[in-house]
Amino acid sequence: MAHRWTNDLTRADVTPKAAYLNRRQILAGTIGLGAIGLAGAARADTLEPNTLEEITSYNNYYEFGTGKTDPATNAHKLVTSPWSIKVDGMVDNPGDYALGDLLDGLTEEERIYRFRCVEAWSMVIPWNGIELADILNKVGVQSGAKYVAFETVVQPENMIGVQRRVLDFPYVEGLRLDEAMHPLTIMATGIYGEPIANQNGAPIRLVVPWKYGFKSIKSIVRITLTDEEPPISWNVANAREYGFYSNVNPTVDHPRWSQATERKIGGGLFASRQDTLMFNGYPEVASLYEGMDLTVNF
Ligand SMILES: Nc1nc2c(c(=O)[nH]1)N[C@H]1C(S)=C(S)[C@@H](COP(=O)(O)O)O[C@H]1N2
Numbered sequence: 001m002a003h004r005w006t007n008d009l010t011r012a013d014v015t016p017k018a019a020y021l022n023r024r025q026i027l028a029g030t031i032g033l034g035a036i037g038l039a040g041a042a043r044a045d046t047l048e049p050n051t052l053e054e055i056t057s058y059n060n061y062y063e064f065g066t067g068k069t070d071p072a073t074n075a076h077k078l079v080t081s082p083w084s085i086k087v088d089g090m091v092d093n094p095g096d097y098a099l100g101d102l103l104d105g106l107t108e109e110e111r112i113y114r115f116r117c118v119e120a121w122s123m124v125i126p127w128n129g130i131e132l133a134d135i136l137n138k139v140g141v142q143s144g145a146k147y148v149a150f151e152t153v154v155q156p157e158n159m160i161g162v163q164r165r166v167l168d169f170p171y172v173e174g175l176r177l178d179e180a181m182h183p184l185t186i187m188a189t190g191i192y193g194e195p196i197a198n199q200n201g202a203p204i205r206l207v208v209p210w211k212y213g214f215k216s217i218k219s220i221v222r223i224t225l226t227d228e229e230p231p232i233s234w235n236v237a238n239a240r241e242y243g244f245y246s247n248v249n250p251t252v253d254h255p256r257w258s259q260a261t262e263r264k265i266g267g268g269l270f271a272s273r274q275d276t277l278m279f280n281g282y283p284e285v286a287s288l289y290e291g292m293d294l295t296v297n298f
């Protein structure tokens with residue numbers, strides 16, 4: 001299938017896994033401390049990518065606990081096989097699809113994306129995945145559909161955070177149909193060419209690189225086409241702080257912190273913060289929001 005989007009990051013921007021040792025030396029202070037005191041540096045350094053170790057050991061996956069290392073510690077309990085996804089609502093071919101059947105015949109590619117959490121930290125991640133549009137076209141979106149809703153699996157016996165009810169589970173998310181169909185929007189099944197780790201949302205999760213990380217819902221078991229804006233977990237938890245759109249926007253602060261800059265994971269103790277980019281550096285999505293007030297539709 002011919003895709004319209006080309007990446008600005010290449011595999012050459014990704015630090016080889018072996019470079020992780022080097023980074024440890026930097027952290028240990030054996031190499032320069034030149035960056036001290038430089039706040040909000042421009043983005044010359046933003047393409048320095050993250051190691052697999054960083055990507056799989058610093059996570060948000062509240063079903064497995066709220067600490068950053070809790071998912072890596074607890075997510076081995078997630079049962080990912082067999083896996084099926086219910087596709088329902090305004091589609092021509094609804095049903096319970098075995099994951100392999102849903103993805104059969106679709107093109108998997110590598111996408112190296114910036115990833116920006118609403119908490120003001122970021123990474124660069126080499127995903128492997130399929131354009132969501134390809135999946136939606138395969139199941140056949142009906143003409144009245146306006147939104148896509150997603151749901152994460154609930155395995156109470158395996159998920160310590162579900163037992164503690166830290167959020168109203170299942171975790172749910174949603175996109176407007178044009179956002180879902182945008183070629184940047186993917187369903188990821190791998191990272192660094194390996195099957196995606198449980199803590200990153202195995203066996204399949206959404207990735208929407210121009211939105212805050214919480215939009216990129218993990219371990220998806222249901223996709224629903226609807227004509228109404230669906231509820232999303234963080235908005236249900238706190239509507240004042242988390243909006244439906246949640247596009248990365250350095251000019252709209254979170255009520256409790258600035259969104260103008262971010263801390264790149266792996267930079268070390270003395271690394272400067274870097275400037276956050278509008279739409280996380282993906283200006284090609286701006287036309288989706290033409291005429292909208294992004295301070296109201298945050
Ligand atoms: N089901 C589910 N999906 C989720 C979350 C979660 O707690 N549960 N956390 C979100 C948040 S806040 C972020 S920043 C990203 C983190 O993805 P990563 O751990 O792969 O970096 O996952 C998002 N998807």
Ligand SMILES: [Mo]
Pocket residue numbers: 060117118119212213214
């Ligand atoms: Mo996040």
